[in-house]
Amino acid sequence: MxxxxxxxxxxxxxxxxxxxxxxxxxxxxxxxxxxxxxxxxxxxxxxxxxxxxxxxxxxxxxxxxxxxxxxxxxxxxxxxxxxxxxxxxxxxxxxxxxxxxxxxxxxxxxxxxGLMGGPLAEGPPPEGLFGSHAPPSIFAEAGIVHAARYGTTIEQFAQVTVKNHHHGTLNPKAAYQLETPMEDVLASEMISWPLTKLMCSPNxxxxxxxxxxxxxxxxxxxxxxxxxIRGSALVSDPYEPRSPDMFDPNSVTRLAVGKAYAMAGLGPEDLDLVELHDCFATAELLHYENLGLCADGEAGRLIDSGDTELGGRIPVNVSGGLLAKGHPIGATGVANIVEIVEHLRGEAGARQVAGAKIGLAHVLGFAGVAACGVHILEKAG
Incomplete structure (x- = not known):
């Protein structure tokens, strides 16, 4: 084909x-x-x-x-x-x-x-039985698992918001275009520990x-x-030996990106920029590892290094990401691809990633069972 x-x-x-x-x-x-x-x-x-x-x-x-x-x-x-x-x-x-x-x-x-999600359509409600089915709680739990395993700090999670809000100031299509210092992120309303309001993507x-x-x-x-379009993959959640209501955002992303890399004949070392699904600040750090941008356990150090900022080794979410650009559910997956296209054409304006030739767009959706799409794009010629 x-x-x-x-x-x-x-x-x-x-x-x-x-x-x-x-x-x-x-x-x-x-x-x-x-x-x-x-x-x-x-x-x-x-x-x-x-x-x-x-x-x-x-x-x-x-x-x-x-x-x-x-x-x-x-x-x-x-x-x-x-x-x-x-x-x-x-x-x-x-x-x-x-x-x-x-x-x-x-x-x-x-x-x-208001808050996305809600009780399941069938069976007993997960609230109180499996923790919480609400998206902030799911990604808070996933972040805490990472913190317990690797020592990731709340400040490292919050730095994702600081970075992406800065990128958002450079994007005229972003819903929020304002600098957000660390102290403001940490002081905002607590939604589901460690996620404050400013660590959650706006509807x-x-x-x-x-x-x-x-x-x-x-x-x-x-x-x-x-x-x-070098690679295009779409997968659903593989089976995990745990309750389906304790959602794992990692395995489905690793499955999708593995297929996309194989189709493209490329690896994470070939990428010049990434637009990933930062629905919550914890999610971005998890996906650094899921997409192979760093080794497992290294996501906190990667955000600290500045490598994922505009001008860094592998800029991530220079659009402002979902945290600053906003998250219109059905549009997000296309928007991430549009952002990559603009950079590969050299048409991204003040947020342009210099010399970008290959970019990856990632999006993750779930409603009990997840769907994950990954596209790898290359500048023609």
Whole structure:
């Protein structure tokens, strides 16, 4: 099967959009991606739309109602926080199959307010039986396991927020663009120890889109701004000998990235930048190790070293990450890919990673059982 390329990318400013529908958000991001590629909606063969809270509303079709009903095949996918990455993955497979030459993948979400998650739909409620099913508690527990095993400190977890909020000041599409010193992070409201409010990603609305094309079409349209998709992996949770309600974010990420590295013929040493799923500050440190950016137990020392900051050895979440950019669930996976595309093109402005040629986008979603998507992208040529 031939390679696939991204030739168009678009993202709207994340934040609250109370007067707009998710279909309007999806339409804006899609038009930005189409304009970026120099294409029209009539050029698109198929559309894959990722959303979680809005997925039952036929996002792809209702978006087309706003920008042009062309008869393109429309598929709507829901996969928790991995919904957007799933849409991109399906676009890649659709193009690789040979059935389509030009496919649009879009992620869009209008997040509800308040704490995500809640009791399971079936069986006894996990609260009080298995700890907590709420996302902050799950990632707090995972962080504490790491701290107990390797001596990671709350200050090292908090430094993730300091770093990502600084990066966010350089990103005009981020919901929050303000410096946040360590003392403010530690002094903010405690949500689930050791996670304070500023160590939790904010719920926002947003949308992002990419245009995926075949190698033949990419060459026809020009490779000067094209980005090659070297690896694309999507997996679910492997079995773990523990309660499914004591979620482990590590094994599913390691499974996905292993497949993506194998497909790309690359390893973590080849990466120039990473956009990973920092839904909580603890998660970023865990994923340093899960993605192979450092050895197990070394994540705290990696954040202390400054290597994951802009200008460091392996910059992570220079978009501001979910902690500053915000986390519109179904859009996040596409947004992470758009960020990598902008850097590989040299179009990321003040936050540009110099000389970036290869980047990795990671996203993790869970609802009892996890889904994880990883994409490895390379500057064309």
């Amino acid at each position: 031939s390679d696939t390329y991204i030739i168009g990318a678009g993202i709207i400013k994340f934040g609250r959009h109370p007067d707009r529908t998710p279909f309007q958000l999806a339409a804006e991001a899609s038009l930005l991606a189409l304009d970026d590629a120099g294409l029209m909606i009539r050029d698109i063969d198929a559309i894959y739309a990722g959303s979680t809270f809005n997925s039952a509303s036929m996002v792809a079709q209702r978006m087309l109602h706003l920008i042009g009903q062309t008869g393109a095949a429309c598929v709507n996918v829901s996969n928790a926080c991995a919904a957007g990455a799933t849409a991109v993955r399906q676009a890649v497979l659709a193009v690789k199959s040979g059935e389509y030459d030009i496919v649009l993948a879009v992620g869009a979400e209008k997040n509800p307010k 926002v609305d947003g949308a992002a889109a990419v245009i995926v094309v075949s190698e033949k079409k990419a060459r026809e349209l020009g490779l000067s701004r094209a980005v090659r």
